[in-house]
Amino acid sequence: MKKHSLHCDMDSTKKIGNTDDDDGFLLRMGLNDNKAGMQGLDKEKINKIIMEATKGSRFYENELKKDQQVNQRIEKMMQLKDKITSQQLLKAQLQVDKHALDLEQSRDLSCTIVHIDMDAFYASVEMRDNPELKEKPIAVGSMSMLVREILAEYDPSFMPIGLDEAYLNITEYLEERQNWPEDKRSYSIKRENIAKNGKQDVTATDELKSNEAAHSVSPILFEDNISITEEQLVATSQLCNEEQRDKELLLNSVVFGTSAEEVVKEIRFRIEQKTGLTASAGIAPNMMLAKMCSDQNKPNGQYRISPDRQSVMDFIKDLPIRKVPGIGKVTEKMLKALGILTCTELYQQRALLSLLFSETSWHNFLDVSLGLGSTELEKYGERKSMSIERTFSEINTAEEQYSLCQELCRDLAQDLQKEGLKGKTVTLKLKNVSFEVKTRASTVLAAVSTEEEIFVLAKDMLRTEIDGVAPLPLRLRLMGVRVSGFLNEEEKKYQQRSIINFLKPGKQTDTALLQSGKSSHEHFTKASETTHRESFFDKKRAARQESNQELLINKPANKQNLHDIKSLINPVEETNDTIGSKNLNECQSLTCPVCFEEQRSSNLEALNRHIDKCLNGILEKDNAEISASENSWENSHHFSPDSKKKMSEICQKNKMNKSVDMIESTKVADSFTSISTEAFPKVVANTGKEREHSLLSETASNTYLEQNFSSKITSLENTEQVEKPEYTQETEPSHSSGAIEDNVLVCPVCNTEQKTTDLSLFNRHVDICLNKGIIQELTEQIVCPIKSQVGSMGRGHQYMNPTTGIKRPGLTTPQSTSKKAKQSNSKQTIETFLK
DNA sequence: GCGGATCAC
């Protein structure tokens, strides 16, 4: 959306102050009109408002500071420039020109690339001035429809960018179209949109576009060669009888030609008919040029660069560098300092640039100045990160900050789970009331995706920041949380397999027993009772398990395991996991994961109903217990500030003790396998201190984990990809466990001594205890998800939904023409020349 | 890998 422009891209650098500093500052704020689209607004007025509002404000101060930093960067650059000798420059010139020659040879003019850009900004202006228009179904989601309904006809693999842009490669389509008869290229003009944009309905947009938008179909589309004239339209729209007018208009049809221009006009025509919104377009031999072209005659216009070198260079020649995608305020200013204002100058200074900028940068500059760009509309890359951030009026109490942080984690976790993503890095972003931005990142060995997992890391970083300024408060105006470092498909499958194998009935494990419902229930009850007996061992094991799990299941414990179990219960939920589905299909008879009774019906819905019933039963039963041991942050709203403060203190104390605990824990023998007890902290924790501990055990700093995990790997079946360290021989639960000392078998989950010495019986008990925890998690968390989301992400999901936020994949690459060009290995930094 | 910065939309 170009709404942004309303605030920033304003033109009046000339009107407010003319000193270099002012100019620089205004440039920093984006107050220049080199980017298209702002002609016609009352710039002076807006600028005045901005200047008055910002003068002396923290925002303004920060802008000044940032500007100073840019100035320093420029200063450094200039110093570097002064050191360059003419000989060095000459050498650079030769190398750059060699590279340029390669580029030139790989120039590809054979493609016809189209860039479509909805004139959404003008629509928003229109809506602003005519609030009643908001009711009409235009604008919102318009591009997503065009995604599907129109553009694909011209290029099945067209590339939508955000909500209001798209690239198309219509090369093939054009060829085909040459032989098309007229009727295949004609479109009727519908009435609805005429009424909407008809003359009676003059809007702000119309004023902005001056005389252009008075009719249903923008006249600019119908210059010469189309079988309808402005006069015709006006005439028909002025008819009194509505029905008659309908008829007339329906009779009117438009025939488009076979040239690229005609095709693009047709696209724009259809877009306007469909949405009532106009679009601008650019036609060129590559993406970069096409994008710049679509800017040329905006709004509601189009421009084409003929596919010959001269035309390209003519277009590039006087183009201000700021118009180049990828060159923003800062780069513009730096180049300006070098006397580079246009693309021609960009080319002329290529040798110098190769010495002053990184290879990536000057390669890009060279591409730009030669008018080169990508001709391949890259497929949607996979998402690399997902984040959420919020701006608010000052928040300075730790309690509120933690609470907000958790809220963000919650929302983010939801989004992540919608896309089935788990990431290994969590980044906390903070902006204080002085507009200073800070990011703090933490990478763990196993991917996270749930609210709790993310929060545990984010909270830790937040605490560090709060402590860092104590006793002063952190005065925040923005907080954000990001998850990145997503698992690839293989990694996902691996962790899925691990959990499935563990749960698979009848495997080496004794989980088969879990299906004997009644006894399970008895065990559950006992187990939950015994868990209240806190023990030293619990702590050690919890800490240790947690780090084991991180490595082996590739998750930092907690509820993540449950998540996978959820997908077992409902196979449809994660259809892209073939293994999961397959395994489920194998178990044709459906078994309730709660009571473990086999269900007669193979109907999923019926099963779900049954599960709900089961869950409710258990929920009631265990309610008291759960609420007593609830995660303190989760319920932070229910606590008084004082009690929260205490908890926070406890947190910190605990953290200090933690490493000691955990180191000791490695000495404790442990035959416990497959699922971390941390998956259900409520079972092991019931005092405030222990609650915090179970939380904190995960927050161990990266370094801690990295330093210690290698000595703490226990085991897990099917860990083929994991290096197997010292405990490998205990891999299979059914094996005798040398780790259990003195022949006394103590369940590591409920911590009760087991009478039996039979290992398989003992293992059964452990398994049951484990499931008890899982059930608790289920009752607490996933009552709904079991039913929901069925089929929400089909296997063939194309990842095309623009609302998911995938934006401009590979933006920096489009300008590099081809892989050939990229190979060029002319490495020349200033260092090599100064040697 | 982290953190700051730049850029786009």
Added chain:
DNA sequence: TATGGTGATCCGC
């Protein structure tokens, strides 16, 4: 109105 949110990338460390 009072100065946004999301995602990607680069660079220096």
